[in-house]
Amino acid sequence: MSLLILGLALFLGVHSISIIAPGWRDAQAARLGENAWKGIYTLLSLAGFALIVIGYGQARQAPLVLYVPPVALRHVAALLMLPVFVLLLAAYLPGRIKAAVKHPMLVATKLWATAHLLANGNLADLLLFGGFLAWAVADRISMKQRVQRPLPGAPAGRFNDLIAVLAGLALYALFITVGHRWLIGVAPL
Known part of the structure; x- marks a missing residue:
């Protein structure tokens, strides 16, 4: 269950940056460059998604x-x-x-x-x-x-x-x- 929770925190956390800190998001995109920001965002999202898939699969084994x-x-x-x-x-x-x-x-x-x-x-x-x-x-x-x-x-x-x-x-x-x-x-x- 911990992998599922970690995956959700990572995936939804990354997707919540614009909700809770839009100014910070824009500042990071400006500092790093839009493409670099999107690359980091994508990698973190994919890692979170992978953890969700693995964690949910494990949790289904012992529901x-x-x-x-x-x-x-x-x-x-x-x-x-x-x-x-x-x-x-x-x-x-x-x-x-x-x-x-x-x-x-x-x-x-x-x-x-x-x-x-x-x-x-x-x-x-x-x-x-x-x-x-x-x-x-x-x-x-x-x-x-x-x-x-x-x-x-x-x-x-x-x-x-x-x-x-x-x-x-x-x-x-x-x-x-x-x-x-x-x-x-x-x-x-």
């Missing part, structure tokens, strides 16, 4: 059950996951979806985390998905008070929403049928 969710919540989770891939793609494909949602990646993260909290009741699940949910809420609140840096992505286009919806639903179908079992080892339905 500490906090609650047993009703089976029906798996279906609710599957429904909540339906727009997640669409929103993830819409974050990088500017169109009406992105304009309406404002921060589609954060909404996707909140839906993903909530869905998994509903369907899973182990301590590791609470730490992982609860941590990401808390971070996404804090990040969204902080975005109302700070200047947004542009997200890299495709230029605005009239087919971006259609691409996001079709490709997102295809990814959802792929993930729910074979991808989740292949990557995580658990069939979601």
Whole structure:
């Protein structure tokens, strides 16, 4: 469990710098150079992500059950996951979806985390998905008070929403049928 906690602290900590210390972040990027800052940020994020994957895998081997969710919540989770891939793609494909949602990646993260909290009741699940949910809420609140840096992505286009919806639903179908079992080892339905 300690690797999971360390990974979450590192990954979410790096991703929280703009929330808690935007001025410090900008000063470091100016001092080191934007590319060097992004390189360090990326390496720390990857290290945190690797620790999360390893730690969560270890925690699943000896789960500490906090609650047993009703089976029906798996279906609710599957429904909540339906727009997640669409929103993830819409974050990088500017169109009406992105304009309406404002921060589609954060909404996707909140839906993903909530869905998994509903369907899973182990301590590791609470730490992982609860941590990401808390971070996404804090990040969204902080975005109302700070200047947004542009997200890299495709230029605005009239087919971006259609691409996001079709490709997102295809990814959802792929993930729910074979991808989740292949990557995580658990069939979601």
